[in-house]
Amino acid sequence: MFRAYEFYLVPHRLVAKTSLTSPPWPEVKLPDPVEEAKYHAEVVQKVNGLIAAGQYGRLFAVVHFASKQWKITSEDLIMMDNVLEAECGDRIRMEKVLLVGADDFTLIGRPLLGKDLVRVEATVIEKTESWPKVNMRFWRRHNYQRKKIIANPQTVLRINTIEIYPCLS
């Protein structure tokens, strides 16, 4: 009487194959760290070269500003729903840049990119109020209604330039 068992071969011993012998994910093999480091250095050098030579088209950036994240390019208009303590016509530099990209490469920050790597400049164009929004509360049969008109202050910025410098390592 011969019964064929499935044996799971581990170096040095044979173990019966159960549902828990191998993990539920497929086996993973990472590439060789030394070769990987070489490849990474090559890529970084290439990208540095591209940046230094200026061979990129339009740059886009993801910037954290006014507690929101914005995906911006140059000549972009941005409207914030709050007050900025800067006069109209002031130039502003946005420092919290999360991501910068061009057609061939992207620089992803973890979580932010260095200030010596990217420079995003914007100008304050307009400081207005929003259109009058109506806030109303009403409970039926209780003779309760409240009406409030809210006009938030808004600021409009124009993104002038996004520049990157070849200081990758």
Add this chain to the structure above:
Amino acid sequence: MVVLSAARWVRSRLSDRFWRVQEVLKYARHFRGRKNRCYKLAVKSVRRAFVRSTKARREKKRFLRALWITRIEAASLEHGLKYPAFISNLLKSQVELNRKVLADLAIYEPKTFKSLAALAQRRRQEGFLAALGDGKEPEGIFSRIVHHHY
């Protein structure tokens, strides 16, 4: 003679009734049916419209977040990753992009999204390897599996 109160036939009457009515009707002009013309019906509809718009302003944020999540899920499935794997591995690699921006990148910057998906996939594999550890059994455990040494 001294008169302390006005005579009974002197009444205080509205002179700007027209403008008070127009204040309400101007918000109802684009409604359907008689409620865009008749004041009594318009007052009720305009009140409901205002209340609904205040509540909708709070729910709009929820809708938009669900929409972004659907879009990111679709885009990451195109690259062979599921949404929870994608987001959790991006956060573990200290990339703090929010869902709005990720959805925009998925639509307008497909190459960048592909590189983010590759980053998340790589971090996922490193996590699997770290979970497996050495591959040896922990010390002090008596295993019930019979080891056949050949």
